[in-house]
Each structure stands twice: as structure tokens, then as C-alpha cells.
Amino acid sequence: MIxxxxxAHTADRMRRIRPRSATLRLLEAAGIERTDAHGxxxxxxxxxxxxxxxxxxxxxxxxxxxxxxGHSDPKLTARVYTHLGGGIGTPSG
Numbered sequence: 001m002i003x004x005x006x007x008a009h010t011a012d013r014m015r016r017i018r019p020r021s022a023t024l025r026l027l028e029a030a031g032i033e034r035t036d037a038h039g040x041x042x043x044x045x046x047x048x049x050x051x052x053x054x055x056x057x058x059x060x061x062x063x064x065x066x067x068x069x070g071h072s073d074p075k076l077t078a079r080v081y082t083h084l085g086g087g088i089g090t091p092s093g
Contacts (some may be wrong), residue, residue: 019044052081 023044027034035041048069055065066077 023047052077056081 020043023042024034027042032042052065052069055068060068062074062078065081066074069077071077071080
């Protein structure tokens with residue numbers, strides 16, 4: 001399991017690069033098609049939602065999730081991802 005501090009540190013580094021172009025390069029390098037046979041696309045928003053979902057299911061503290069997602073206010077994180085349950089939306093996680 002990835003430690004929360006290292007995950008947050010990775011998020012800080014990711015802010016310095018262009019997420020969309022980096023995502024496209026990584027998909028290409030991994031041989032992952034951007035659009036599947038059903039017309040569903042992989043994009044940065046889908047990856048952010050997946051990240052939030054995984055953090056919620058691992059009962060990550062709200063402050064860590066906020067930082068990883070780059071939100072300036074934990075209330076935004078709690079409001080947007082509150083439907084995920086788990087650690088999202090609770091101050092102590």
C-alpha cells in the first residue's frame with residue numbers, strides 16, 4: 001500500500017507538469033487506447049475520480065485527499081466526493 005505522505009508528495013510534483021499531456025503520454029507508453037470499443041474515454045477527470053474513490057475506500061483522511069486532488073478547501077473535497085463515503089467528508093478521516 002502506498003503511504004499517504006508519498007501520495008501527497010507525488011501530487012505536489014504533478015502540479016508542476018501538464019497533467020493532460022502527461023496522461024496522454026503515459027497512456028501511449030502503456031499501450032492503452034484512449035477510447036475503448038464502447039466509446040468510453042480515459043481522461044484526467046476520470047483518473048482524478050478514480051483516485052478520489054480509492055482514497056475514500058482506503059479511509060484516507062480528508063486533508064490528504066484534499067491535497068492529492070489539489071483542492072484549496074477541504075469543504076470542496078468533502079462536497080464533491082461525499083457520495084463515496086469512507087474517509088471523504090470527515091475531518092479526521
